[in-house]
Amino acid sequence: MDEFILEASHVSYAYEEEGAAAVKDVSLSFRTGEMTAILGHNGSGKSTLAKLLNGLYIPTEGKVTVCGMDTADENHTWDIRRNAGMVFQNPDNQLVASIVRDDVAFGLENTGVPAGEMPARIEEALTQVGMLPFIDRGPHTLSGGQKQRIAIAGILAMLPRALILDESTAMLDPRGRREVFDTVERLNREKGITVIWITHFMEEAARCHRAVVMHEGQVAMDGTPQEVFSRVEELRRIRLDVPPMANLACLLREKGVNVPHHVMDVEGMAREVLKCRS
Amino acid sequence: MLKDITLGQFYPVDSFVHRLDPRIKIILTFAFIVGVFLGGTLWAYIPVIAFIYLAAKAAHLPIKMLLKGLKPLRFILIFTFVLNLFFSGGDTVLVKLWFIVISKEGLMTAIRFSARLVFLVTGASLLTLTTSPVVLTDGLERLLSPLRKIGFPAHELAMMMTIALRFIPTLLEEADKIMKAQMARGADFESGNIMQRAKAMIPLLVPLFVSAFRRAGDLAMAMEARCYHGGEGRTRMRVLKITKNDWIAVAVVAAMIVLTSLL
Numbered sequence: 001m002d003e004f005i006l007e008a009s010h011v012s013y014a015y016e017e018e019g020a021a022a023v024k025d026v027s028l029s030f031r032t033g034e035m036t037a038i039l040g041h042n043g044s045g046k047s048t049l050a051k052l053l054n055g056l057y058i059p060t061e062g063k064v065t066v067c068g069m070d071t072a073d074e075n076h077t078w079d080i081r082r083n084a085g086m087v088f089q090n091p092d093n094q095l096v097a098s099i100v101r102d103d104v105a106f107g108l109e110n111t112g113v114p115a116g117e118m119p120a121r122i123e124e125a126l127t128q129v130g131m132l133p134f135i136d137r138g139p140h141t142l143s144g145g146q147k148q149r150i151a152i153a154g155i156l157a158m159l160p161r162a163l164i165l166d167e168s169t170a171m172l173d174p175r176g177r178r179e180v181f182d183t184v185e186r187l188n189r190e191k192g193i194t195v196i197w198i199t200h201f202m203e204e205a206a207r208c209h210r211a212v213v214m215h216e217g218q219v220a221m222d223g224t225p226q227e228v229f230s231r232v233e234e235l236r237r238i239r240l241d242v243p244p245m246a247n248l249a250c251l252l253r254e255k256g257v258n259v260p261h262h263v264m265d266v267e268g269m270a271r272e273v274l275k276c277r278s
Numbered sequence: 279m280l281k282d283i284t285l286g287q288f289y290p291v292d293s294f295v296h297r298l299d300p301r302i303k304i305i306l307t308f309a310f311i312v313g314v315f316l317g318g319t320l321w322a323y324i325p326v327i328a329f330i331y332l333a334a335k336a337a338h339l340p341i342k343m344l345l346k347g348l349k350p351l352r353f354i355l356i357f358t359f360v361l362n363l364f365f366s367g368g369d370t371v372l373v374k375l376w377f378i379v380i381s382k383e384g385l386m387t388a389i390r391f392s393a394r395l396v397f398l399v400t401g402a403s404l405l406t407l408t409t410s411p412v413v414l415t416d417g418l419e420r421l422l423s424p425l426r427k428i429g430f431p432a433h434e435l436a437m438m439m440t441i442a443l444r445f446i447p448t449l450l451e452e453a454d455k456i457m458k459a460q461m462a463r464g465a466d467f468e469s470g471n472i473m474q475r476a477k478a479m480i481p482l483l484v485p486l487f488v489s490a491f492r493r494a495g496d497l498a499m500a501m502e503a504r505c506y507h508g509g510e511g512r513t514r515m516r517v518l519k520i521t522k523n524d525w526i527a528v529a530v531v532a533a534m535i536v537l538t539s540l541l
Binding site for chain 1: 410411412440441443444447448451492493496497499500501502503504505506507511512513514515516517
């Protein structure tokens with residue numbers, strides 16, 4: 001197994017109608033089994049980057065490879081998209097069929113999987129996202145979070161090695177958001193599926209292995225979430241929210257309370273503060 | 279309120295008729311319609327009525343369900359009946375009242391035409407009540423696929439139907455939302471004459487169309503990301519197989535047609 005499943009080297013991309021590049025000279029490698037958050041403001045180029053990573057867009061400059069295949073090579077287009085599955089933002093606009101079972105089958109039908117193999121793979125995929133009891137329901141009877149889990153199942157049935165989620169929780173309520181994130185995190189942990197989680201929610205990024213911050217089409221920061229969030233001043237400069245605990249740590253350190261800056265949850269912070277007092 | 283909308287009028291029970299191959303059911307529906315038109319006398323409608331009754335029983339359909347399909351057609355039915363009754367002409371006069379003349383032939387034609395209309399609608403209802411829209415689409419795609427050779431877009435047509443079925447509830451829900459939003463801004467959808475009401479629909483239709491186009495763009499992207507590249511090399515989840523039951527159904531319909539054309 002190759003160590004890097006997705007690689008972008010010196011990638012630039014400009015939309016035809018706009019002219020200015022949305023992504024400028026980005027080089028990123030994603031390790032197999034890693035869960036990476038990509039953060040950034042609207043227009044930071046993070047969504048464009050996502051679409052470059054599975055061949056929906058072909059870079060105007062540079063090169064993207066998925067499992068060693070160049071996305072610019074048309075012979076590999078379907079292999080690439082099968083291996084790097086993508087889930088989008090709007091839960092309503094990515095389901096195709098009016099019955100869950102048929103929707104999950106859509107990708108399988110497209111890739112020419114024999115009919116005999118389909119039922120088992122559909123049921124397995126739905127089990128993995130905890131939606132098996134809904135197999136005969138219509139998508140319009142489901143909640144946003146459930147629809148996104150169906151969308152994920154539709155990708156999982158194709159047995160992808162990587163999952164790219166382009167702001168897939170942005171339109172969901174807090175409960176649906178947690179539902180979807182927990183599902184993806186579990187898939188990453190248990191199935192070793194590489195995850196690229198594009199978001200503007202800092203709490204979600206804090207739970208990933210790695211955080212990449214995009215700004216104006218370029219990579220502004222790259223490291224563990226703790227490292228990235230400890231750079232509070234820089235994050236503020238590019239107008240990104242700082243997670244509350246990282247912010248608190250920063251303020252405390254300014255006042256001379258020496259708490260570590262990598263604590264993300266309230267309980268952990270409480271413990272650290274108590275430690276400082278004693 | 280719009281959430282309760284059922285797609286088509288599928289009556290979800292398990293029965294002999296429900297399990298028939300959708301391709302056979304579509305063909306048989308057309309055969310049934312042709313059969314109805316072969317019948318010339320009123321006697322010919324006995325096997326037709328018997329068949330409808332039998333099919334409804336075999337499909338566990340309440341007769342009421344079947345007749346519900348006629349309700350939207352009641353005006354056309356009355357209109358057809360009255361028109362044929364008064365204006366068919368004919369020699370054997372039954373009733374003569376000032377300028378209204380009802381002849382025996384006219385009465386017969388009126389009954390024949392309305393009966394045919396009723397049979398047509400119930401026959402089509404038998405198909406849509408016992409076949410889910412998804413299965414119906416599948417059956418239609420496979421029935422039409424031989425026509426691909428002469429350039430008929432069978433797969434594309436079926437895909438369009440699938441997507442339409444999927445998005446009808448979504449767009450209805452959205453229309454409802456926009457309507458409420460516009461009403462909150464003082465839009466009036468309910469009063470005025472037809473022209474005024476049609477005009478009032480513009481603030482509803484424009485946002486709805488804009489959003490439908492945006493959805494279409496998103497969906498196209500999502501479909502491509504899921505490896506959709508047209509009908510070539512595509513496999514299907516549903517395996518359609520013609521069984522003994524399908525042949526029994528064919529035999530029953532054939533018998534009905536023969537009886538109808540003989541009587």
